[in-house]
Amino acid sequence: MATERRNPTLLSLIVLSLLSIASAKVFFEERFTDGWESRWVKSDWKKDENMAGEWNYTSGKWHGDADDKGIQTSEDYRFYAISAEYPEFSNKDTTLVFQFSVKHEQKLDCGGGYMKLLSSGIDQKKFGGDTPYSIMFGPDICGYSTKKVHAILTYNETNRLIKKDVPCETDQLTHVYTFILRPDATYSILIDNVEKQTGSLYSDWDLLPPKEIKDPEAKKPEDWDDKEYIPDPEDTKPEGYDDIPKEIPDPDAKKPEDWDDEEDGEWTAPTMANPEYKGPWKQKKIKNPNYKGKWKAPMTANPDFKDDPDIYVYPSLKYVGIELWQVKSGTLFDNVLICDDPEYATKLAEETWGKHKDAEKTAFDEAEKKNEAEESKDDPVDSDAEDADEDANVDDDDDVDDAHDDDTAHDEL
Numbered sequence: 001m002a003t004e005r006r007n008p009t010l011l012s013l014i015v016l017s018l019l020s021i022a023s024a025k026v027f028f029e030e031r032f033t034d035g036w037e038s039r040w041v042k043s044d045w046k047k048d049e050n051m052a053g054e055w056n057y058t059s060g061k062w063h064g065d066a067d068d069k070g071i072q073t074s075e076d077y078r079f080y081a082i083s084a085e086y087p088e089f090s091n092k093d094t095t096l097v098f099q100f101s102v103k104h105e106q107k108l109d110c111g112g113g114y115m116k117l118l119s120s121g122i123d124q125k126k127f128g129g130d131t132p133y134s135i136m137f138g139p140d141i142c143g144y145s146t147k148k149v150h151a152i153l154t155y156n157e158t159n160r161l162i163k164k165d166v167p168c169e170t171d172q173l174t175h176v177y178t179f180i181l182r183p184d185a186t187y188s189i190l191i192d193n194v195e196k197q198t199g200s201l202y203s204d205w206d207l208l209p210p211k212e213i214k215d216p217e218a219k220k221p222e223d224w225d226d227k228e229y230i231p232d233p234e235d236t237k238p239e240g241y242d243d244i245p246k247e248i249p250d251p252d253a254k255k256p257e258d259w260d261d262e263e264d265g266e267w268t269a270p271t272m273a274n275p276e277y278k279g280p281w282k283q284k285k286i287k288n289p290n291y292k293g294k295w296k297a298p299m300t301a302n303p304d305f306k307d308d309p310d311i312y313v314y315p316s317l318k319y320v321g322i323e324l325w326q327v328k329s330g331t332l333f334d335n336v337l338i339c340d341d342p343e344y345a346t347k348l349a350e351e352t353w354g355k356h357k358d359a360e361k362t363a364f365d366e367a368e369k370k371n372e373a374e375e376s377k378d379d380p381v382d383s384d385a386e387d388a389d390e391d392a393n394v395d396d397d398d399d400v401d402d403a404h405d406d407d408t409a410h411d412e413l
């Protein structure tokens with residue numbers, strides 16, 4: 001029977017995957033099952049201003065499995081800050097994998113969907129926008145211009161943004177974001193288990209001064225010819241060129257018959273543009289045969305560069321947190337993972353997002369259809385009122401965009 005023949009292969013696959021899972025070191029894993037509230041600390045940040053948003057423990061409006069819940073922002077125009085602790089560790093000599101899934105059910109127009117890794121020495125109750133963090137990673141959307149994956153590394157107490165552009169997902173479905181940091185100072189960014197960007201900490205962030213700089217001592221050699229074009233020595237001004245007048249008397253003009261020299265003065269013909277006149281003489285230009293190109297100073301070792309073999313090391317990682325500003329709520333986080341094994345992370349993503357993504361898409365499409373049907377039932381008066389409402393919101397958004405920008409600016413400091 002086919003099943004019998006397949007069984008041994010299946011079994012060995014299971015054994016293999018158990019082995020590789022067994023070898024993974026998991027520093028933190030949160031699937032938001034029962035009891036999650038005892039593992040996460042809601043910050044008091046922005047509470048006294050009544051600007052702290054509530055989290056909703058839910059699988060959302062559309063999902064592949066109603067029992068697979070996460071935490072979702074549930075109030076518009078609110079700040080969110082929540083964090084969880086894990087046993088302190090250093091990623092020295094180990095690969096660091098940071099992964100989570102996020103779903104923006106609200107058609108996010110301005111807000112973050114990122115998470116942070118923080119080091120020891122913070123007060124979880126006071127966790128907020130100003131709390132120093134080690135790594136900030138995940139999608140950020142604001143208006144049409146910002147639709148990217150943030151990957152901010154804190155080095156020497158300075159937050160540095162990745163210099164490469166990594167676009168994020170913008171639909172209303174669940175996506176898995178993975179950041180991998182390796183001991184050879186390389187990194188990868190994955191979305192839904194597909195690598196979107198990879199490279200080196202040295203080249204893709206400005207963490208250290210550049211290894212090489214333009215030699216400040218170098219000078220352009222005196223005989224360096226950097227003129228691309230020169231006047232053509234063969235081209236000389238034709239004799240008499242400057243004597244050609246710009247204007248000449250109109251040869252067709254005639255003195256009017258009733259012109260009276262005595263009364264009207266001496267008649268002179270009106271002038272006209274001289275067709276022979278070609279403007280001031282200009283020598284033709286030719287390509288310079290001695291052109292050497294633009295001079296560039298040669299590169300030389302930067303005396304300010306001091307390599308740091310621990311450039312990738314965060315010696316005391318201890319917390320994972322979400323700290324966000326949201327204009328429109330509805331962002332749902334789930335399946336947070338910090339481990340040392342990219343394969344384990346891939347498997348977790350497959351078991352969660354991968355297993356449910358098709359059913360989630362179907363549920364989303366159905367919800368959209370239902371929405372459209374309901375909207376078309378509405379009478380025109382109602383939909384006008386809704387439009388007016390939305391216009392009012394657009395104005396509000398502008399103010400809030402600014403706040404968001406400020407926050408981002410802060411992150412870039």
Ligand SMILES: *[C@@H]1O[C@H](CO)[C@@H](O)[C@H](O)[C@H]1NC(C)=O
Pocket residue numbers: 056057058059060061074
């Ligand atoms: C939580 O989410 C569910 C599913 O989307 C929704 O029905 C419920 O109203 C939400 N609760 C709050 C307090 O936002």
Ligand SMILES: *[C@@H]1O[C@H](CO)[C@@H](O)[C@H](O)[C@H]1NC(C)=O
Pocket residue numbers: 156207208209
């Ligand atoms: C760390 O920051 C300080 C202060 O900005 C600076 O003087 C120092 O050169 C920096 N060190 C490195 C290794 O970048």
